[in-house]
Amino acid sequence: MSNLNSPDSNVGHQEVTSAAEADTINTRHQRRMQRKKALMDEKIDQAQRATGVLLVHTGNGKGKSSSAFGMVMRALGHGMKVGVVQFIKGAMSTGEEIFLRRFPDEVQFHAMGEGYTWETQNRERDIEKATLAWEQGKKFLNDPSIGLVVFDELNIALKYHYLDINTVIADLDARPEMQHVVVTGRGALPELIAIADTVTEMQVVKHAFKDGIVAQAGVEW
Amino acid sequence: MSNLNSPDSNVGHQEVTSAAEADTINTRHQRRMQRKKALMDEKIDQAQRATGVLLVHTGNGKGKSSSAFGMVMRALGHGMKVGVVQFIKGAMSTGEEIFLRRFPDEVQFHAMGEGYTWETQNRERDIEKATLAWEQGKKFLNDPSIGLVVFDELNIALKYHYLDINTVIADLDARPEMQHVVVTGRGALPELIAIADTVTEMQVVKHAFKDGIVAQAGVEW
Numbered sequence: 001m002s003n004l005n006s007p008d009s010n011v012g013h014q015e016v017t018s019a020a021e022a023d024t025i026n027t028r029h030q031r032r033m034q035r036k037k038a039l040m041d042e043k044i045d046q047a048q049r050a051t052g053v054l055l056v057h058t059g060n061g062k063g064k065s066s067s068a069f070g071m072v073m074r075a076l077g078h079g080m081k082v083g084v085v086q087f088i089k090g091a092m093s094t095g096e097e098i099f100l101r102r103f104p105d106e107v108q109f110h111a112m113g114e115g116y117t118w119e120t121q122n123r124e125r126d127i128e129k130a131t132l133a134w135e136q137g138k139k140f141l142n143d144p145s146i147g148l149v150v151f152d153e154l155n156i157a158l159k160y161h162y163l164d165i166n167t168v169i170a171d172l173d174a175r176p177e178m179q180h181v182v183v184t185g186r187g188a189l190p191e192l193i194a195i196a197d198t199v200t201e202m203q204v205v206k207h208a209f210k211d212g213i214v215a216q217a218g219v220e221w
Numbered sequence: 222m223s224n225l226n227s228p229d230s231n232v233g234h235q236e237v238t239s240a241a242e243a244d245t246i247n248t249r250h251q252r253r254m255q256r257k258k259a260l261m262d263e264k265i266d267q268a269q270r271a272t273g274v275l276l277v278h279t280g281n282g283k284g285k286s287s288s289a290f291g292m293v294m295r296a297l298g299h300g301m302k303v304g305v306v307q308f309i310k311g312a313m314s315t316g317e318e319i320f321l322r323r324f325p326d327e328v329q330f331h332a333m334g335e336g337y338t339w340e341t342q343n344r345e346r347d348i349e350k351a352t353l354a355w356e357q358g359k360k361f362l363n364d365p366s367i368g369l370v371v372f373d374e375l376n377i378a379l380k381y382h383y384l385d386i387n388t389v390i391a392d393l394d395a396r397p398e399m400q401h402v403v404v405t406g407r408g409a410l411p412e413l414i415a416i417a418d419t420v421t422e423m424q425v426v427k428h429a430f431k432d433g434i435v436a437q438a439g440v441e442w
Contacts, residue, residue: 064289067284075439077316095298199426218296
């Protein structure tokens with residue numbers, strides 16, 4: 001694909017220099033990649049324990065729920081069964097809900113909120129709904145045939161004390177050993193972060209919203 | 222569901238105080254939620270422009286690719302067609318690939334890398350593969366029937382100069398007006414961030430890897 005290294009190529013001084021430079025760049029790149037590979041291999045060798053993990057997606061940026069649903073897609077690809085409970089949202093019929101309801105044998109989906117909290121403006125009703133949603137969540141946490149459980153926007157329910165954090169932590173701790181759980185929502189409580197295995201904070205660098213672009217199907221919902 | 226507000230309830234002084242406190246908490250909560258709703262309504266009123274958006278998921282944390290695949294799920298739920306090009310990865314058969322190949326009429330999927338860059342250790346071959354992958358990407362960018370295009374790990378290909386950022390930006394700019402694009406990968410170039418509508422940085426708060434937990438199906442791949 002390139003004759004830069006061919007001794008027979010009929011090139012002037014300028015091109016010979018370029019060829020030498022290209023060689024150096026390629027060699028340096030190769031050495032850097034070899035070091036990187038050695039480091040990665042070492043890390044991977046050290047990480048050998050397979051166990052159910054608890055992941056938390058928090059922060060003000062976009063991608064907390066969508067990342068959880070990307071994991072649902074991964075899990076389904078690997079033949080795992082999935083349970084989803086959507087807290088707080090739920091009144092909105094989102095794209096992921098429409099899609100996941102096509103696979104009733106693989107995904108159990110429960111959207112139990114009544115719109116965002118600032119739509120309901122009724123604390124008692126929110127608590128009641130969150131409690132019912134957690135009852136459903138506990139069924140998933142008691143079912144070892146479910147490989148991945150998503151608690152979408154649970155952090156909001158915890159932040160507003162709609163649910164008791166200690167009860168939630170106890171139920172999470174009692175789940176089957178190989179079951180993975182993802183919790184999403186802004187303002188994850190420190191108690192939850194403390195017991196989580198992997199925590200990602202989604203930070204806003206910029207958002208289309210601020211440029212007057214409306215929330216759109218396939219992007220925000 | 223509660224008789225806290227009933228004047229007939231036969232309760233002592235302690236409970237009356239609690240009832241009054243609960244009332245205050247509920248009222249304060251309601252006022253806060255009303256203010257929040259007013260603010261949200263105002264923002265939503267201002268954001269009215271519907272247009273294809275360019276999203277970038279970057280940072281060292283988990284969730285960049287999975288969030289893009291969550292958006293694929295949303296888009297499919299809304300009946301949109303989707304194009305996916307996976308740069309750099311590709312040799313690994315991931316859960317999302319296995320899953321998305323079940324929907325050949327809705328999703329065109331192209332995984333064109335040969336494993337992570339530190340696996341190939343050959344810069345020329347990486348450039349060749351990335352160029353081929355971008356050719357496929359351009360076909361998606363020229364097809365108005367595709368509502369969402371995912372360029373998974375494109376940032377890596379740009380960071381290592383496997384592709385020219387100016388060519389990529391020109392091709393992105395020339396896409397159909399209503400088409401959404403998501404680009405993922407660490408180290409997004411400033412030129413790409415400058416033209417993006419929504420940029421999220423996924424930051425590591427903690428990662429199971431460091432506790433010796435291996436990368437697992439349904440979680441990392």
